[in-house]
Amino acid sequence: MKIDQIRKDAFAMPVHNPSYPRPPFRFLNREYFIISYETAVDALRAVVPEPLTVASPIVHYEFIRMPDSSGFGDYTESGRVISVKDETGATGSYTHAMYLDDEGPIAGGREIWGFPKKLASPRLHVDGNDTLLGTVDYGTQRIATGTMGYKYEPLDLEVERKKLADTPNYLLKVIPHVDGSARVCELVRFFLRDVTVLGARGGPAALELRPHALAPVADLPVRKIIGPASHRESHTRHRGSGLRLPRRGAGAQACRKSVSTL
Numbered sequence: 152m153k154i155d156q157i158r159k160d161a162f163a164m165p166v167h168n169p170s171y172p173r174p175p176f177r178f179l180n181r182e183y184f185i186i187s188y189e190t191a192v193d194a195l196r197a198v199v200p201e202p203l204t205v206a207s208p209i210v211h212y213e214f215i216r217m218p219d220s221s222g223f224g225d226y227t228e229s230g231r232v233i234s235v236k237d238e239t240g241a242t243g244s245y246t247h248a249m250y251l252d253d254e255g256p257i258a259g260g261r262e263i264w265g266f267p268k269k270l271a272s273p274r275l276h277v278d279g280n281d282t283l284l285g286t287v288d289y290g291t292q293r294i295a296t297g298t299m300g301y302k303y304e305p306l307d308l309e310v311e312r313k314k315l316a317d318t319p320n321y322l323l324k325v326i327p328h329v330d331g332s333a334r335v336c337e338l339v340r341f342f343l344r345d346v347t348v349l350g351a352r353g354g355p356a357a358l359e360l361r362p363h364a365l366a367p368v369a370d371l372p373v374r375k376i377i378g379p380a381s382h383r384e385s386h387t388r389h390r391g392s393g394l395r396l397p398r399r400g401a402g403a404q405a406c407r408k409s410v411s412t413l
Contacts, residue, residue, distance in 0.1 A: 170258040171255045181217055182216040183380070185379060187379070191371070191372060202237065202338075209233075212297060214285025223259065228250065230246060237321075248368070287368070289365065303354030307351070316346040344387045346385070
């Protein structure tokens, strides 16, 4: 392989057969089940990276069915999103942890945007006749269980659409170098585009999070359920933008933009 050809064609790993195509990605008929709950503010401050700050003690725990995702396929994921503010005081969402069952979006999510994704076994379905049930198993252990009365209360579709389309999303992207330092260490911001909400419902809900050494969902404990939402939507995810992290002292030098060596 010639160096010029590598520079031209290199995109992702494995070089000759990447695990995913180039963005953008179109997600159709995604089913969200989100339970918003109140947690300990100190626990949030310990995981939210500067220059973002904690906007409220609210965490959004998500279970998501992804039946039709271009380049990624049919899969299910789950995770936690924290309400934050940026340096201007604008409200956004910081994705703290995600668990899913498909290698393509795990690799692509990590490498392109910096999604904090790990392999697990999430599931979202109707249990019995009247309960929306979301679960996550890490290995053989159940770490999360969410339930909601199925389609109890209609929600305003435009309000839900604007929440998805107008809110900036933040990720902390870290890619290691061969010497063990951080080759890439940056804050990434992205928006959901072409958002269409096909349905949205609320209802009574409950959430149980269990401790696990490798999937510490219970580290942001449930203090109070604020409210659930279940909606079906479609959107496009384009490339994001990288934001430099503030440098403070010698230890911060490890956080830097990636540099091409070819």
